[in-house]
Amino acid sequence: METQLPLLPLRGVLVFPYMVVPLEVGRERSLNALEQAMLGSQELVFAAQKDTRLDEPTKDDLYEVGIIGEVKQLLKMPTGGAKVVIEGRSRAIIHKIEDEGTYFRADVEEVAEDTEITDETEALMHAVVDLFELYVKNSKKMPGEASLSINVDDPGRLADTIVSSLDIRTAEKQEVLEIFSAHERLNKVSDILSRQIELLEIEKRINVRVRKQMERTQKEYYLREQLKAIQKELGENDDHVGEVEELQQRLAAMEGLSDEVHDKIAREIDRLTKMPSMSAEAVVVRNYVDWLLSLPWTVQTDERVDVAEAERILNEDHYGLKKVKDRILEYLAVRQLSQSLKGPILCLVGPPGVGKTSLARSIARATGRNFVRISLGGVRDEAEIRGHRRTYVGAMPGRIIQGMKQAGSNNPLFLLDEVDKMAMDFRGDPSAALLEVLDPEQNNRFSDHYIELPFDLSHVMFITTANVLHTIPRPLLDRMETIVIQGYTEEEKLHIAAQYLWPKQMENHGLTPEMVEMSRQATAAVIRHYTREAGVRQLERQLGTISRKVAREIVQGHRGTVHITVSNLAKYLGPHTVHHREAEQADEVGIVTGLAVTEAGGDVMPIEVTTMPGKGRLNLTGQLGDVMQESAQAAYSYIRSKASDLGIDPHFHETLDVHVHVPEGAIPKDGPSAGIAMATAMISALSHVPVKAHIAMTGEITLRGHVLPVGGIKEKTLAAHRVGIREIILPKDNAPDLEDLPANIRRGMQIHLVEHLDTVLELALSEKIVREKVGTEK
CATH class of the missing domain: 3.30.230.10 (Ribosomal Protein S5; domain 2)
Structure with a gap:
């Protein structure tokens, strides 16, 4: 028998018979249908939308099988919507839907429930219950007590109750709703449960695999983060591939390499690509390749051969020292005429403080060469000169190769300071290792134990310094051109102090000529009565002492220029510290x-x-x-x-x-x-x-x-x-x-x-x- 009832479209939810369902109603047509039901028998027809995305469905957008339900409770919300509790009563076939303008009205036919229970149906009920319990057990979305609520004797109601609790699509639930036979409905629910259990198994396997993968990934990530932290503390980088590419690019950018050097570097880089990045051997090879690529095999600076300009620079930096200046200018004059001349090997010999080291710097500036200095004082290991073989832990090139890397060119001015103070012991004689370095006929293929490739030192200008000659081995001294720098006279010291030392000390201490003035007689008195030296180091220290005391006077409020004279010199330097013997005044016996x-x-x-x-x-x-x-x-x-x-x-x-x-x-x-x-x-x-x-x-x-x-x-x-x-x-x-x-x-x-x-x-x-x-x- 057909009846007319208001129709309320459902979106994303389905109501089954004997189910009590809370709903939130917000659409205008639905609220109007609800009001019409409340004015009459409080019954409505609930039909699900085929497309849940539609806000205003038409009658063609609704399924033709729905539920006749009764409104049990209605609560209107201040915002305009309503909360309603409904109870499903029976299935209904919707024959016709009429649009009343403000709501839908449907002609429906109620479908009686099939309550017949056969042995097959009862067995099917048990099977469905077992499947549902298995589903609840495997599903994380279902509470464990859900299976306890399935205590229904009616087969159709059992099917409805189980399918309503499953997390499946609305369309599948609608298929179950449209099956009027209880036995067929149980079969459908059984199929759905079997498929859902199978999906759960697949999902479980996927989850286990994903979890293992995540655990492995997380473990690797955690270990790599730890490794990065350790490497960061150690100042290392594990980007092995990037390092190899960088080394290859550096090799490609180097021009003019000999085939011997290029092939050696290429072979070592190839070895490095086949090694684990953190292996000990990879670290050794990486350091070795980096050294080879850092050396200036073919890099040269433009040498200045302007003799007049070089003479100006030498005279600007140093007073006197005529012999050594003449020798350098002679070398530059020959270089201007012949480019094939090999670099000279000079040995500057003289007492401390006469300017041997600073003179070498001036020569480098005058000739336009890069300057590099190593001190040989106290060196007693031959490996300091020739380097260690790579088989040793912590092996490094010798000081000569290190100096060439520091210079950045293969024609620097190389200062070997304090060559007279080398020693020897059971580790070898470093002076013997210098024989090859300082021999113009051999040093074009200098061999370092670490580099293992010949390096050309013939373009280097070597300058050595020494205080005395008798401690230098004769074979080594034979390879050097000795220039003796004698001590300065008082007249020369006076000129050096006035032109170089005093202006330098004034600048270092923030003084200007308007603040302090030192007489020539006072400078001579400092030289004579407060220093006893061949050079000018002690003189510079004494002038520094005067500058500090003058700076203090000025800061404490002295007005005008501070005048340093012979009469007030003791105020700054104290009593005379050097007493020179005077000539005898009278003829005496003995x-x-x-x-x-x-x-x-x-x-x-x-x-x-x-x-x-x-x-x-x-x-x-x-x-x-x-x-x-x-x-x-x-x-x-x-x-x-x-x-x-x-x-x-x-x-x-x-x-x-x-x-x-x-x-x-x-x-x-x-x-x-x-x-x-x-x-x-x-x-x-x-x-x-x-x-x-x-x-x-x-x-x-x-x-x-x-x-x-x-x-x-x-x-x-x-x-x-x-x-x-x-x-x-x-x-x-x-x-x-x-x-x-x-x-x-x-x-x-x-x-x-x-x-x-x-x-x-x-x-x-x-x-x-x-x-x-x-x-x-x-």
């Missing part, structure tokens, strides 16, 4: 002014001799070295052999003891250059003839009285000039050394060149004592 060379330059050295009754002993005091003692013995023996000719008692050695003393006994002294001075002092003491106070001397003496040449003529002459002595006696063979003296010193000094002690005595003693001319002894 006292001779000798000349000596120390690490601080030249100095005068008074030699005192006295005689006393005794048994002919010769006492030598003043901490004299072996050579100096032997020189005194030679002078004593000569005097004994020539006593009669010298106007001395021939038997003095039986009745008199002779005591030779050199003052400042705490300072060690050695060398043969005081021979004629000690002989003259002994003869004066034994003959009681005074020695002229205004004369000084130096020279070695033989047993026959000949005077032999000595070193340090320039320094000794300057020392005599400094203390006011204007007449000196020098060996005749030292005449060429006088060329090194400044012209004003040569003009202001009377220099006697002698060959024999007799001439020395004629010049030095105030009275003539030689009885007869002593010829050449056979």
